[in-house]
Amino acid sequence: MARDGSISQRERALAFLKTKGMARLSELISQGVTAATVSRLETEGEIVRLARGLYQRLDAAIDAHHTLAEAAKLVPKGVICLTSALAYHELTDQIPAKVWIAIGPKDWRPKFIYPDARFARFPSNHLRTGVERHVIDGVDVPIFGIAKTIADLFRYRRIIGINVALEGLREALRKRKATPAQIARFASDARVWKIMEPYVSALTSDG
Numbered sequence: 001m002a003r004d005g006s007i008s009q010r011e012r013a014l015a016f017l018k019t020k021g022m023a024r025l026s027e028l029i030s031q032g033v034t035a036a037t038v039s040r041l042e043t044e045g046e047i048v049r050l051a052r053g054l055y056q057r058l059d060a061a062i063d064a065h066h067t068l069a070e071a072a073k074l075v076p077k078g079v080i081c082l083t084s085a086l087a088y089h090e091l092t093d094q095i096p097a098k099v100w101i102a103i104g105p106k107d108w109r110p111k112f113i114y115p116d117a118r119f120a121r122f123p124s125n126h127l128r129t130g131v132e133r134h135v136i137d138g139v140d141v142p143i144f145g146i147a148k149t150i151a152d153l154f155r156y157r158r159i160i161g162i163n164v165a166l167e168g169l170r171e172a173l174r175k176r177k178a179t180p181a182q183i184a185r186f187a188s189d190a191r192v193w194k195i196m197e198p199y200v201s202a203l204t205s206d207g
Contacts, residue, residue, distance in 0.1 A: 009037040010046075014057060017047060021138020022056040022073055051112050060137065067115040069139035071099045074112055078103050079131055080143040081120060082152055082160055088134075089146050091171040092164065102127055102144070102152075120156060130186060147178040151186035154196050166199060173203050180204055 007015070013033040017023055028038055038055060041047045047055045050070050065088055068080050081102040086092045098118045103109065105121050130148025134141050144152065150172055153165035172178045180200050187193040 009033045010041065013037060013041060014046065017055065017057045017060070019138065021060065021069065021136075022050060022054060024073060025053040025055065028055070051114050056137075065136050065141075067099055068141050068143070069136040070115050071101055071117055072136075072139055072141040075101050075103065075110055075117075077107055078119075078142070079122075079127060080141060081122075081149065082156060083164060085144045085149040086153065086164070086168045088143055089149065089172075089177065091146065091149075091168050091175070091177070094164070120159075126152075126190065129189065145178075146172050147182035148186045150178065150183050151190040151192060151196070154187065154192040155190045157195075169196070169199060170203055173200075 009032065012031055013028055016028065016031050016033070020027070025035060025038060029035065038047070042049055042055070045058060048058055050056055051074060054070065054073055068084065068088065071078065071080065078101040080088065080100065082100040083092065083094065083096045084098075084100040087094065087096055098116045100118055100120060102120050102122045104124050104127055107121075109119055130145045131142050132145045134143055150165070150168050153160055153168050154162075157165050169183070172183070173180070183196070183200065184193055187196045
């Protein structure tokens with residue numbers, strides 16, 4: 001604490017990072033913490049720089065889905081999608097090599113080295129539906145829900161691979177994490193229901 005009893009920039013920065021999990025430099029500056037203080041904390045090993053302009057406390061607990069939180073901070077308008085969303089919902093054994101992020105058709109595509117990310121441009125109306133909010137390492141992360149993700153995997157099957165889409169569909173139904181009706185609604189919106197319907201029928205034919 002500063003001599004006058006006020007909270008020092010150092011304490012303010014560490015407290016803010018403890019509450020938020022991680023923060024952009026601009027967020028820290030908005031809290032009255034200068035870039036010089038942030039740099040000093042990094043040099044002293046109190047905080048670590050996760051990516052350009054993104055910081056976290058050294059003693060922060062790390063979630064298994066930590067990279068999704070980083071991506072959400074770096075791409076505020078993006079939504080975690082496709083295989084990254086599938087893995088988050090525990091519907092695949094695959095560990096995505098990159099974080100898939102959905103952005104709008106005209107949204108700025110940010111450039112950063114880490115986490116390794118791949119972008120998919122979604123129509124604006126598809127970007128706003130089926131979004132869930134999950135807190136990961138203190139960060140509010142937008143992630144597409146299961147039924148929406150399954151439909152999107154079929155829509156992007158030529159890029160992702162039909163086998164991944166089928167695995168997601170099979171596991172979602174087997175684990176009862178989404179109903180055929182829920183999947184059909186999003187598949188219809190994505191205009192892939194005609195492609196998906198035979199697979200859904202086959203997987204549910206035994207009840």
